[in-house]
Amino acid sequence: MRTLKRLFQFISIYATALGLLWGVKIVYGFSDYLIPPPLEVLHVAGQNGLLYVKAVLDTLAVAIAGHMVAIVLATAVGLVGRLSTWPGNLTRTAAYNLQAYPIVAVAPIIFLFLGDGLASRLLIAAMICYFPLLLSFIGIFAKPVEEVEHFFRITGRINWRLELSIRTFENLDKITTVIVGSGTMALVGTIIAEFLAATNGIGYIIRKALYQSNLAKILVALFLIGLCSSLYLSLIETIGGRIKIRLYGHKAEYMIFCLPFVWHLLEAQVHTAVF
Amino acid sequence: MHIACRNLHYTYPGADSPVFSNLDWSIEGPGFFALFGLSGTGKSTLARLISGELSPMQGDIDIPNARRVLYTHNAERIPGWNTVGAHLRSVTPASKTSLLTTILKDYGMEVHLESRFSGLSMGQKNRINLARYLVQEFDLLIADEVLANVDEPTRNHILERLKILFPQKTFIYISHNALEVARFSQTIHVLPHGSTAGTNKIHKITGLDRQEGMKTTPEELVQERVYAILRSAASTSEPRP
Numbered sequence: 275m276r277t278l279k280r281l282f283q284f285i286s287i288y289a290t291a292l293g294l295l296w297g298v299k300i301v302y303g304f305s306d307y308l309i310p311p312p313l314e315v316l317h318v319a320g321q322n323g324l325l326y327v328k329a330v331l332d333t334l335a336v337a338i339a340g341h342m343v344a345i346v347l348a349t350a351v352g353l354v355g356r357l358s359t360w361p362g363n364l365t366r367t368a369a370y371n372l373q374a375y376p377i378v379a380v381a382p383i384i385f386l387f388l389g390d391g392l393a394s395r396l397l398i399a400a401m402i403c404y405f406p407l408l409l410s411f412i413g414i415f416a417k418p419v420e421e422v423e424h425f426f427r428i429t430g431r432i433n434w435r436l437e438l439s440i441r442t443f444e445n446l447d448k449i450t451t452v453i454v455g456s457g458t459m460a461l462v463g464t465i466i467a468e469f470l471a472a473t474n475g476i477g478y479i480i481r482k483a484l485y486q487s488n489l490a491k492i493l494v495a496l497f498l499i500g501l502c503s504s505l506y507l508s509l510i511e512t513i514g515g516r517i518k519i520r521l522y523g524h525k526a527e528y529m530i531f532c533l534p535f536v537w538h539l540l541e542a543q544v545h546t547a548v549f
Numbered sequence: 550m551h552i553a554c555r556n557l558h559y560t561y562p563g564a565d566s567p568v569f570s571n572l573d574w575s576i577e578g579p580g581f582f583a584l585f586g587l588s589g590t591g592k593s594t595l596a597r598l599i600s601g602e603l604s605p606m607q608g609d610i611d612i613p614n615a616r617r618v619l620y621t622h623n624a625e626r627i628p629g630w631n632t633v634g635a636h637l638r639s640v641t642p643a644s645k646t647s648l649l650t651t652i653l654k655d656y657g658m659e660v661h662l663e664s665r666f667s668g669l670s671m672g673q674k675n676r677i678n679l680a681r682y683l684v685q686e687f688d689l690l691i692a693d694e695v696l697a698n699v700d701e702p703t704r705n706h707i708l709e710r711l712k713i714l715f716p717q718k719t720f721i722y723i724s725h726n727a728l729e730v731a732r733f734s735q736t737i738h739v740l741p742h743g744s745t746a747g748t749n750k751i752h753k754i755t756g757l758d759r760q761e762g763m764k765t766t767p768e769e770l771v772q773e774r775v776y777a778i779l780r781s782a783a784s785t786s787e788p789r790p
Contacts, residue, residue, distance in 0.1 A: 421625050422628055424622075425621070425681065428600065439628070443630055521630050
């Protein structure tokens with residue numbers, strides 16, 4: 275349902291934008307060379323559809339991989355950044371200062387060192403969504419949930435795993451939103467990387483179409499990007515929703531994201547079994 | 550158990566005026582004591598100072614022979630990923646399992662063990678939170694408005710049962726209910742109306758210390774204590790020498 279809603283929203287926006295574009299063409303009498311007619315767009319889609327679908331799936335795969343790398347890295351660094359000791363302070367200061375620098379600006383250096391292959395695209399995708407994730411994770415992991423943590427603190431039961439579990443659980447909505455938002459950024463980062471220097475992916479195809487001044491190709495590529503982006507984001511939202519239902523509703527197998535909770539459930543089971 | 554505060558000073562960081570200034574106060578346990586006062590007079594601050602959650606800026610708080618001081622308040626929640634029963638089992642020491650069963654039965658909560666905390670009423674949440682503290686090792690438990698949302702008959706029953714189940718423990722019960730503290734406390738420690746110079750005196754009023762099965766106290770006597778408590782709470786701190 276969520277997926278259908280997202281797809282419907284995207285197709286509505288895309289159709290409206292196309293309608294406006296063709297409206298402007300008619301009003302100002304622009305040529306077919308500048309703004310292609312609907313039939314030409316359909317013709318390009320039929321002719322290059324398969325190639326473009328492969329390219330956009332390639333881009334999506336790199337974006338997802340980069341996104342996953344960024345999530346794992348942001349979680350690991352966020353755990354250090356939540357500490358009130360010097361490594362935590364250093365991590366927070368570094369994160370706040372580095373995130374102010376536009377990653378796209380260093381993309382050419384990445385291409386210089388790593389070439390125009392997969393590694394560069396992956397790194398740029400990961401870096402673009404890494405800092406927003408890191409800042410959110412540091413904020414979430416460092417802020418105590420006093421109403422829940424108080425009991426464990428005053429009875430001497432608190433430890434970092436429990437603290438992390440409580441803070442993650444209490445901020446699950448926020449975390450899902452941040453991950454969904456950073457998913458879009460990962461896709462944008464990958465496309466920008468391909469647009470700049472790569473030799474694969476939908477960004478590369480758009481770059482070629484731009485050199486040919488072929489708007490029809492760009493419109494088809496944009497449609498496929500939007501389609502894939504909607505599907506990916508709704509997939510993340512669905513996973514977030516499922517996790518919430520399971521955590522609020524049943525004891526069940528959780529995903530890697532929920533490992534701390536599994537740990538505590540296991541501890542509780544062992545405690546019950548022993549005593 | 551003896552709790553003594555000497556020359557206690559405390560000001561919250563960034564606040565203009567102190568909460569406590571030159572405060573001397575003591576309690577001689579075990580027993581059930583109340584801390585009463587209008588909002589903002591420093592009851593919870595004093596509780597957090599005694600439990601060690603806050604540190605006094607000047608002065609001492611001595612609690613010799615107290616291995617464990619616990620402080621609980623009514624805004625506490627249990628982690629949402631567990632049922633109430635699973636959480637209680639995981640935080641109850643093996644030696645207190647039967648005590649937990651007794652308390653849950655007393656509080657009428659044994660039917661809610663498979664529920665999530667978020668699915669309980671406010672009064673039920675209060676009772677579950679208190680139950681998990683009562684099964685911990687403690688010498689002094691400071692209970693800050695912990696039964697605020699519980700109906701009166703149940704609250705009275707809980708307080709009576711506390712005295713039977715824990716005769717050797719010390720309780721400091723923070724409440725805004727003058728009638729309740731008058732009936733159940735051994736002594737009511739009343740924080741006077743706050744002054745900009747900070748509270749420097751806590752008044753002590755003898756309570757009626759009602760026990761389970763005791764004959765009903767005459768209403769006039771209860772009313773007299775309630776008026777004394779309210780008068781004391783409305784008074785201001787002692788003038789500075």
